[in-house]
Amino acid sequence: xSDLPPRDxxxxxxxxxxxxxxxxxxxxxxxxxxxLPLPRDVSDELRESIAATPQPDPDEAGVPxxxxxxxxxxxxxxxxxxxxxxxxxxxxxxxxxxxxxxxVDVFHVSPATLDPRHEDHLFVYVHGGGFILNAGEAGAxxxxxxxxxxxxxxxxxxxxMAPDHPLPAPVDDVSAVYRQVVSERPAAAVxxxxxxxxxxxxxxxxxxxxxxxxxxxxxxxxxxxxxxxSDVGDTLYIxxxxxxxxxxxxxxxxxxxxxxxxxxxxxPMVSPVYESFEGFPPTFLVxxxxxxxxxxxxxxxxxxxxxxxIADLLVLEGVAHGDYGNxxxxxxxxxxxxxxxxxxxxxxx
Amino acid sequence: xSDLPPRDxxxxxxxxxxxxxxxxxxxxxxxxxxxLPLPRDVSDELRESIAATPQPDPDEAGVPxxxxxxxxxxxxxxxxxxxxxxxxxxxxxxxxxxxxxxxVDVFHVSPATLDPRHEDHLFVYVHGGGFILNAGEAGAxxxxxxxxxxxxxxxxxxxxMAPDHPLPAPVDDVSAVYRQVVSERPAAAVxxxxxxxxxxxxxxxxxxxxxxxxxxxxxxxxxxxxxxxSDVGDTLYIxxxxxxxxxxxxxxxxxxxxxxxxxxxxxPMVSPVYESFEGFPPTFLVxxxxxxxxxxxxxxxxxxxxxxxIADLLVLEGVAHGDYGNxxxxxxxxxxxxxxxxxxxxxxx
Numbered sequence: 001x002s003d004l005p006p007r008d009x010x011x012x013x014x015x016x017x018x019x020x021x022x023x024x025x026x027x028x029x030x031x032x033x034x035x036l037p038l039p040r041d042v043s044d045e046l047r048e049s050i051a052a053t054p055q056p057d058p059d060e061a062g063v064p065x066x067x068x069x070x071x072x073x074x075x076x077x078x079x080x081x082x083x084x085x086x087x088x089x090x091x092x093x094x095x096x097x098x099x100x101x102x103x104v105d106v107f108h109v110s111p112a113t114l115d116p117r118h119e120d121h122l123f124v125y126v127h128g129g130g131f132i133l134n135a136g137e138a139g140a141x142x143x144x145x146x147x148x149x150x151x152x153x154x155x156x157x158x159x160x161m162a163p164d165h166p167l168p169a170p171v172d173d174v175s176a177v178y179r180q181v182v183s184e185r186p187a188a189a190v191x192x193x194x195x196x197x198x199x200x201x202x203x204x205x206x207x208x209x210x211x212x213x214x215x216x217x218x219x220x221x222x223x224x225x226x227x228x229x230s231d232v233g234d235t236l237y238i239x240x241x242x243x244x245x246x247x248x249x250x251x252x253x254x255x256x257x258x259x260x261x262x263x264x265x266x267x268p269m270v271s272p273v274y275e276s277f278e279g280f281p282p283t284f285l286v287x288x289x290x291x292x293x294x295x296x297x298x299x300x301x302x303x304x305x306x307x308x309x310i311a312d313l314l315v316l317e318g319v320a321h322g323d324y325g326n327x328x329x330x331x332x333x334x335x336x337x338x339x340x341x342x343x344x345x346x347x348x349x
Numbered sequence: 350x351s352d353l354p355p356r357d358x359x360x361x362x363x364x365x366x367x368x369x370x371x372x373x374x375x376x377x378x379x380x381x382x383x384x385l386p387l388p389r390d391v392s393d394e395l396r397e398s399i400a401a402t403p404q405p406d407p408d409e410a411g412v413p414x415x416x417x418x419x420x421x422x423x424x425x426x427x428x429x430x431x432x433x434x435x436x437x438x439x440x441x442x443x444x445x446x447x448x449x450x451x452x453v454d455v456f457h458v459s460p461a462t463l464d465p466r467h468e469d470h471l472f473v474y475v476h477g478g479g480f481i482l483n484a485g486e487a488g489a490x491x492x493x494x495x496x497x498x499x500x501x502x503x504x505x506x507x508x509x510m511a512p513d514h515p516l517p518a519p520v521d522d523v524s525a526v527y528r529q530v531v532s533e534r535p536a537a538a539v540x541x542x543x544x545x546x547x548x549x550x551x552x553x554x555x556x557x558x559x560x561x562x563x564x565x566x567x568x569x570x571x572x573x574x575x576x577x578x579s580d581v582g583d584t585l586y587i588x589x590x591x592x593x594x595x596x597x598x599x600x601x602x603x604x605x606x607x608x609x610x611x612x613x614x615x616x617p618m619v620s621p622v623y624e625s626f627e628g629f630p631p632t633f634l635v636x637x638x639x640x641x642x643x644x645x646x647x648x649x650x651x652x653x654x655x656x657x658x659i660a661d662l663l664v665l666e667g668v669a670h671g672d673y674g675n676x677x678x679x680x681x682x683x684x685x686x687x688x689x690x691x692x693x694x695x696x697x698x
Binding site: 028029030031032033034035036037038039040041055056058228232233234235237238239240241242273289290294295298299301302305306312313314315316317318335339 | 377378379380381382383384385386387388389390404405407577581582583584586587588589590591622638639643644647648650651654655661662663664665666667684688
């Protein structure tokens with residue numbers, strides 16, 4: 001919490017009530033088993049989706065530590081995701097068009113209906129997928145949801161990824177596209193962001209822009225951002241075996257290691273929560289009570305505010321990592337993007 | 350989530366990726382044991398305080414189900430808390446003066462130094478304590494912290510409590526004081542709120558004011574509010590045995606039963622999360638990753654926003670129920686009240 005206000009000795013309020021002071025202090029806590037019922041105060045759609053989900057297994061194999069095995073896994077999953085992206089485009093009448101910007105592959109995403117209030121705005125979208133998944137069209141899913149629900153043009157960055165392209169390649173690609181975009185239009189009219197690994201890369205792109213004197217975007221979107229990829233964070237332990245998307249830190253850490261290319265996992269290029277948030281743009285964050293990355297999201301939120309900027313956090317009941325997009329037809333999902341839209345309308349100019 | 354936007358059939362985005370569709374669905378999840386290390390990304394002060402705390406025991410006896418036993422417990426704890434309140438007053442140079450407003454006992458709390466920006470403002474404070482604790486001066490602790498750190502005059506309500514005075518007595522008292530206060534000064538210059546049970550009663554007072562056409566306060570403060578006293582809420586299960594202030598729902602439910610006076614625990618007079626949030630004032634909420642009432646806090650935050658009002662949520666790493674006041678000399682505590690002050694300066698007029 002190094003960015004929090006320093007202690008002021010004139011405000012030495014030590015009058016807190018010690019809890020059971022007669023008992024002995026202990027080290028790490030051993031937390032017993034418990035039952036977790038289906039969440040009751042959520043939409044029918046989310047509840048049914050969770051009810052149909054197998055219980056998360058924190059010890060499942062997850063991402064392999066073998067490069068070829070990763071490539072095979074990724075190829076299968078990306079092919080499935082690309083099909084779903086094309087089906088979604090058809091259903092909502094969006095179009096996606098490949099292009100190259102700043103030397104990087106991108107997709108222009110155009111909604112069927114543009115909201116005139118967003119006529120001059122652009123959403124630069126950075127997909128998630130643990131720094132290994134969602135190459136090509138597969139990465140455009142949430143960009144289409146944002147473009148469609150918010151009525152805004154989006155640009156989805158098809159950045160290079162591990163294992164073939166570890167850091168700094170993904171960061172270089174996102175920064176290159178962002179810089180090209182803001183050289184052609186006012187940064188205040190540009191939103192940047194994405195979910196999970198995309199939140200991580202968006203955060204780093206902003207930190208680099210600030211360091212290099214490039215204008216920050218008018219608004220930043222960080223959906224359950226992977227802003228601490230190390231094993232630091234309460235909810236990595238608390239929501240272990242509870243998050244239905246990423247059941248444990250171990251389940252994805254091999255992907256992070258490929259991405260890190262030998263860097264420590266607390267290196268700010270891997271875990272931007274350890275870098276400065278001074279000068280950040282207004283930032284909208286979303287997480288949930290079952291999110292393994294709730295701590296990473298909340299710590300980012302706290303740090304941006306401690307640095308004096310605007311940051312707005314949603315924590316949704318029953319929602320695991322990325323569940324505001326799963327299912328997409330839930331009221332929770334609609335609410336998330338409606339709130340994101342309010343935030344964009346307030347802060348983009 | 351009944352207050353979330355209704356489903357829009359033109360936006361039928363069902364393209365979510367099913368998770369492991371080849372596995373069988375299951376019912377409630379049985380979550381295995383886990384180790385929870387000391388939080389690493391928190392202040393030294395909070396970390397040391399947690400390290401000195403015995404591991405929470407979710408099966409501890411908690412509040413007795415016998416009225417006389419409750420009275421004895423309360424007498425001892427209130428006497429200790431009253432001593433701490435007097436010591437805190439001495440240390441920060443605040444004064445507390447008893448009075449009667451609207452027929453209800455209150456304490457005027459004056460800070461040593463009033464911030465001129467808050468010259469015309471008043472913070473109407475509603476203490477917590479599970480609806481049984483903190484009668485008399487004991488209830489003024491957080492009011493003094495707010496008055497001192499924010500430089501604002503406060504009025505701490507010494508409302509009647511269970512077991513002698515179940516509902517509606519506590520609600521009647523809080524509403525009576527609030528109504529008297531706003532009959533004498535603009536409601537827009539009045540902040541209302543408190544922590545835990547005090548957040549619950551403040552929420553209900555606002556709901557009653559809205560129903561009765563009384564002006565709402567300029568700002569509302571809900572610190573980890575007890576807005577769902579039933580057994581509904583993810584974090585009642587997830588943070589069971591993890592929250593060092595209230596280790597389980599069972600540990601305090603007897604107090605709620607005395608307070609409820611025979612009402613169901615999902616009755617909106619007991620659990621205001623089940624009442625409408627239409628017309629709410631700008632509301633500042635704070636919780637933490639170890640808070641048993643994180644779900645109650647986050648659900649309240651979501652509902653206020655879904656009803657179209659401003660609501661701002663902090664979730665602090667490592668923080669259990671009320672830990673933004675324990676220890677009071679932590680950066681987390683200072684940050685919380687600094688953020689509350691920003692919010693008040695923005696919304697009170």
